Amino acid sequence: MSDIVIIGAGVIGVATAHALTARGITDITILDRDSVGSGGTGKSAGIVRCHYGVTSVAALALASLEFFENAEAELGQDIGFEQVGYLVGVGPENVEPFRASLANQRSLGVDTREIGHDEVAAMWPTAYLDDFATFCFEPRGGYGDGYATAQALATSLKAKGVTIRQGAKVTEIVVDGDKVTGVRLADGEVVPAGLVVVAAGAWSVPLVSPLGITLPIQPIWVQEVLIDPAVDLGAPPVFSDLVSKQYVHLRGGEMLFGNSSGEGAMTPIDDPDVYPSRATNETVELVVEKAMHRFPGIEDPRLATTATGVIDTTPDNNPIVSATGYAGLFIAAGMSGHGFKIAPALGRLMADIMLDGDTTLPHVVASEFRLSRYDDGEPLVSPFVYHGATGIR
Amino acid sequence: MPVTRILTCVKFVPDTADEVEFAADHTIGRPAAGSMLSELDEYAVEQALQLRDALPGSTVSVLTVGPEQAEGALRKALQMGADEAYLVTDDAIACSDVFGTVRVLTAAALTVPDVVVVLCGMSSTDGEMGVLPALLAGGLGWPLLSLAATLTVTEAGLRIERTDEVGTRTVEATLPAVVSVTDRSGEARYPTFKDVMAAKKKTVTRLDLAALGVAPAEVGAVAARVQVRDITRNPDRPPGRVVVDHEGSSVDELVAFLTAR
Ligand SMILES: Cc1cc2nc3c(=O)[nH]c(=O)nc-3n(C[C@H](O)[C@H](O)[C@H](O)COP(=O)(O)OP(=O)(O)OC[C@H]3O[C@@H](n4cnc5c(N)ncnc54)[C@H](O)[C@@H]3O)c2cc1C
Numbered sequence: 293m294s295d296i297v298i299i300g301a302g303v304i305g306v307a308t309a310h311a312l313t314a315r316g317i318t319d320i321t322i323l324d325r326d327s328v329g330s331g332g333t334g335k336s337a338g339i340v341r342c343h344y345g346v347t348s349v350a351a352l353a354l355a356s357l358e359f360f361e362n363a364e365a366e367l368g369q370d371i372g373f374e375q376v377g378y379l380v381g382v383g384p385e386n387v388e389p390f391r392a393s394l395a396n397q398r399s400l401g402v403d404t405r406e407i408g409h410d411e412v413a414a415m416w417p418t419a420y421l422d423d424f425a426t427f428c429f430e431p432r433g434g435y436g437d438g439y440a441t442a443q444a445l446a447t448s449l450k451a452k453g454v455t456i457r458q459g460a461k462v463t464e465i466v467v468d469g470d471k472v473t474g475v476r477l478a479d480g481e482v483v484p485a486g487l488v489v490v491a492a493g494a495w496s497v498p499l500v501s502p503l504g505i506t507l508p509i510q511p512i513w514v515q516e517v518l519i520d521p522a523v524d525l526g527a528p529p530v531f532s533d534l535v536s537k538q539y540v541h542l543r544g545g546e547m548l549f550g551n552s553s554g555e556g557a558m559t560p561i562d563d564p565d566v567y568p569s570r571a572t573n574e575t576v577e578l579v580v581e582k583a584m585h586r587f588p589g590i591e592d593p594r595l596a597t598t599a600t601g602v603i604d605t606t607p608d609n610n611p612i613v614s615a616t617g618y619a620g621l622f623i624a625a626g627m628s629g630h631g632f633k634i635a636p637a638l639g640r641l642m643a644d645i646m647l648d649g650d651t652t653l654p655h656v657v658a659s660e661f662r663l664s665r666y667d668d669g670e671p672l673v674s675p676f677v678y679h680g681a682t683g684i685r
Numbered sequence: 686m687p688v689t690r691i692l693t694c695v696k697f698v699p700d701t702a703d704e705v706e707f708a709a710d711h712t713i714g715r716p717a718a719g720s721m722l723s724e725l726d727e728y729a730v731e732q733a734l735q736l737r738d739a740l741p742g743s744t745v746s747v748l749t750v751g752p753e754q755a756e757g758a759l760r761k762a763l764q765m766g767a768d769e770a771y772l773v774t775d776d777a778i779a780c781s782d783v784f785g786t787v788r789v790l791t792a793a794a795l796t797v798p799d800v801v802v803v804l805c806g807m808s809s810t811d812g813e814m815g816v817l818p819a820l821l822a823g824g825l826g827w828p829l830l831s832l833a834a835t836l837t838v839t840e841a842g843l844r845i846e847r848t849d850e851v852g853t854r855t856v857e858a859t860l861p862a863v864v865s866v867t868d869r870s871g872e873a874r875y876p877t878f879k880d881v882m883a884a885k886k887k888t889v890t891r892l893d894l895a896a897l898g899v900a901p902a903e904v905g906a907v908a909a910r911v912q913v914r915d916i917t918r919n920p921d922r923p924p925g926r927v928v929v930d931h932e933g934s935s936v937d938e939l940v941a942f943l944t945a946r
Contacts, residue, residue, distance in 0.1 A: 459924045520875055569700055570721060573760050580881045594875035595764070 295319040296646075297475055297485035299462045299499065300492035302333040303438055304624050304631055306445040307639025308489055309454055315643060318453040321483060322446075323475065325461035329442035331493050333632070335601035336438035337516065337550055339530050339539060340633045341378040341430055342402040345393045345674025345685055349610060351400055351655035352634040352641065357432055359636035360441075369444040371436060376541075377529030378433025379412065381424040385679045386534060393676035393685075394428055400655050404430045416528050418521075418589030423535050435530055435541050438632050465490070465499060465621065472620040487646055489622045494564035494604035496625040505616055508666055509626045511564035512605045515571035517579040519547040520596040521587075534678060534685075536582045546596050549579045564602045571598035603629035608671035613641050613661035615649070622646055623663060689743045692794055693733040693804040694821070695726040695762055697755035698811040711913040712780065722758035725806035727873035730762045732836050732866045733804045734874070739838045744768040746797060750778060750789050756889055763884035764876040771797060775893040777901035782911040783817055785904035790817075791824035792897035802843070805865045807832055818865035828858035834869040 296312065298305045301324035309320050324330065340360060344350035359366075360373045382390045397404050407429045409421050415429075446456055464476040465488060474484035490496045494511040501507075530541040539550045551558065561567050571579075576595060583593065606612060606626040611634075614623050624642045631638070637653060644651035644658065651658045660672050678685055699706075700721050722730075733745045747762040749755050750773045759770035773793055778785065794800050803825070808815035822829035830836075833845035834853075842859040848869065876884075894901055902908060928935045928942075 573757060576764075577881065577885060580878050584878055584882070593878050595878070595881055596875050 295485065296321070296487045296489070297483055298322045298489045298491055299475065300324060300331070300490070300495070301328040301442065301446065301456060301458065302331045302491065302493060302631075303329070303336075303442045303445075303635040304493075304627065304638060304642075305489070305491035306442050306449060307635040308491060308624055308642045309449050309639070310445050310636070311640040311643035312646075313449065313452050313454065314640075315647060317647075320449075321455040321457060321485070322449070323457050323460040323462055323477070323483065325459070325478075325495075327458045328446045328456065329439040331495075332601055332603060332627070333438040333442050335599065336632045337539070337541070337548060338372075338436040338438050338632050339378070339433075339532075339541065340373070340436055341433040341530070341532070342397060342400075343378065343380055343393070343404065343428070343430065343433075343532070343685060345389070345396070345676040346610065346660075346672055347396065347400065348656045348660050348672070349634065350397050350402060351653065352637040354400060354402055355637035355640070355653055355656075356634050360436055361432070363441070363444065367444045367448045369447060370440065371444045372440040373434065373436040374527070375432060375434040376527050377415075378430040378532065379415065379427060379529040380532045381412070381421070381427045381535060382678070383423060383535045384425040387425050389676040389678055390426065390428070393674070396676070402430065403432050404428050416531060418525065418587045419531070420586055420588050429529065433530060435543070436632065441632075441635075462492075462499060465503060467503060467618055467621070470618050472618050485620075487620045487622070489624055489642060489646070491624045491642075493625055493627070494602060496604075496623065500616070500621075500623070503616075503618060503621075505618075505623075505663075507612065507623065507625065507663070508607050509604045509612075510606075511561050511602050512629070513559040513561045513567045514601055514603055514629065515551070515575045516599045516601075517549045517571055517576055518543075518596040518598065519549060519579075519583060520545075520594045521547055521590045522592050522594060523590065525590075533586060534680075536586055537680065538579070538582055538586075540583075540586075547583075547593075549583060551575075551579070561602070564604070567600060567602060569600055571600060603627070605629065607666055608673050610672040611638060611661060612663050613638060613645060613658070614663040615645060616663065688799050689740060689801045690797060690799045691733045691736050691740070691743055691745045691802045691804060692797060692800045693726070693729050693745060693747045693762065693767065694790055694817075695730065695747050695749050695758050695806070696723045696809045696811075697721070697749055697751045697758035698723045698809055701810050707916050707918075710780070711916050720754065720757060722761040723806060723810045725808055725810055725868060726758075726762075727765070727806075728866050728868055728870050729804045729806045730765050730767060731873040732833075732864075732870055733802075734766050735871075736802065736804070736836065736838070740801075743801075746771060746800075748773070748790070748793055748797070750774075750781075750786055750793075752779075759889055760884060763887045763889075764881050765874060766876070766880050767887075769887055770889040771892055772889055773892045773897065775901075777894055777905045780906035780909060781904045782909040783812075783814055783820060784910060785908050787817060787820040787824050788903050788908075789894070789897065789899060790821055792899050793892065794821070794825060796892070796897050801860045801862075803827070803861075803863045805863065807865050807867045818863055822863035825861070825863065828862045830856055830858050830862055830864045833864055833866045836864060836866065836870065
């Protein structure tokens with residue numbers, strides 16, 4: 293029997309196992325109903341940044357950066373991290389919270405600075421910038437590849453003796469009184485375990501509900517539009533545009549546009565497995581309008597294709613990393629669309645909570661991620677509120 | 686130069702990337718949000734746009750028969766660059782077999798003025814019968830150039846090349862004609878931003894059976910001569926077998942597995 297079972301081989305499940313092995317524990321089995329990285333991880337835009345108003349989350353992102361920067365050397369595999377930098381532009385209405393957030397980020401050690409229109413124009417010469425009030429630039433940001441990262445971690449875990457079982461769907465978490473004893477698979481097999489981590493994204497909800505645990509996680513369908521600029525734009529930084537409320541980055545020569553506001557492009561759905569795989573016409577038209585406004589310097593851009601995915605959103609747009617009322621049962625879910633960039637440190641946070649009940653990660657307050665925070669009326673929200681943007685900043 | 690119309694028949698189909706759902710009456714569920722312009726029809730739209738360049742004075746119209754949401758397929762074709770669109774929608778058409786659909790398309794091709802070429806994809810991605818272009822040519826009494834891999838304009842009409850296991854045939858017909866194109870005819874273009882924005886202003890003309898002079902009794906479930914009796918889903922593929930190696934022990938197992946195939 294394994295001491296520890298982790299349900300879900302997304303980036304969060306494998307990062308948790310990675311952190312456990314760093315503490316000398318290898319008696320771990322990861323179970324995935326499908327395959328490594330087959331969930332949200334494989335669809336992620338993979339943007340990496342530390343621009344967060346919530347101190348604990350910014351600190352997780354910062355600690356994760358070190359992993360992304362060193363992963364190739366540590367794991368001996370390319371994880372697809374492209375450190376092109378991360379740029380944020382805000383309108384006049386957001387200058388005040390923006391500067392306050394930047395000051396807070398710098399106090400944590402984030403390398404970020406306010407920059408002017410000239411500098412941005414040099415990075416994105418095709419962009420129209422007049423409706424921004426100011427910008428900041430994080431040179432250590434960029435984008436990664438969720439699938440490659442999860443695969444590289446999985447390969448390294450196997451080499452350390454961790455078992456990864458794909459095509460192993462958990463149908464039940466088995467408890468004895470108020471203590472977890474293992475999990476049951478679809479074919480009836482019981483995998484015994486002293487500790488169980490539920491890291492199954494939105495699919496975590498039905499796994500724990502029979503135990504009387506309610507996870508406030510809503511699956512949300514998100515849409516992305518890929519644009520062929522038909523010219524070489526080089527390797528500019530990821531651009532988070534808080535005026536048009538979109539993020540843009542270049543991937544294999546194509547520009548990936550995602551919506552960073554609720555407008556149309558974020559639709560709550562009932563079943564995280566049932567959603568259209570392409571964006572709607574309305575979303576395409578909206579993105580094209582925004583892109584034409586923002587990038588007038590790109591002469592003849594074309595609509596290449598669209599992609600969609602599901603994010604597992606909590607009421608405060610922040611993850612649940614928590615013990616439960618059952619001894620040995622833990623939750624690492626509800627990443628709310630930004631789980632990739634914080635995954636390495638979040639795995640460490642989960643491992644620390646499992647083994648010590650607390651974490652030694654700098655500036656990270658473990659209890660802020662507890663499941664009961666919603667009932668306690670203590671949601672994890674940024675003190676630096678941006679007007680018209682979702683709470684994931 | 687007189688106006689001539691290239692009419693492209695397109696279908697609004699469930700997204701091939703999504704899980705297919707069958708309704709109790711054996712029709713394929715068509716979730717509005719998860720449906721799209723059939724990928725095989727994108728080739729027909731592409732060829733229509735190229736043909737427009739080769740036939741001075743011509744315009745490209747797209748036509749579909751379907752529910753109100755089928756406008757989504759037409760919008761995509763308009764984004765690619767088609768000039769205008771027709772949506773034939775009528776409650777009586779629901780559950781038509783291919784003969785019913787062809788009855789409607791034939792009437793529409795004769796109602797829309799100045800049509801000289803009707804273009805179709807090689808098959809739909811949902812029904813996958815591939816007979817519609819031939820039936821449509823029959824209905825119109827026009828020659829059929831089927832399964833074209835290339836399409837060129839000649840003095841007398843059109844010439845296509847059809848490539849199959851045997852070889853390549855060159856076939857010609859006079860206009861008006863019906864042409865079906867394969868997925869080898871050339872990748873469909875990406876819509877430019879200008880076309881995407883222009884498409885918002887293009888018109889989609891709605892037609893019903895009365896406008897086409899088709900009696901409700903000629904189409905729909907009442908007229909269907911083909912009925913789907915049953916649908917059985919393929920069983921899930923069994924998971925792959927994992928061969929665990931202990932210092933070369935897997936070799937025999939692998940060889941046995943491969944020779945058994
Ligand atoms: C389109 C899109 C863009 C994104 N962009 C960004 C971004 O730019 N930056 C960023 O930081 N984050 C981004 N995210 C979010 C990020 O990708 C996710 O938060 C992260 O990948 C979640 O990882 P996870 O391991 O929690 O979940 P998942 O990757 O979904 O993994 C859950 C796993 O659990 C398995 N599972 C489910 N049920 C069971 C069961 N019963 N038994 C066994 N296994 C089961 C699934 O098969 C799956 O592999 C984006 C997400 C999407 C969808």
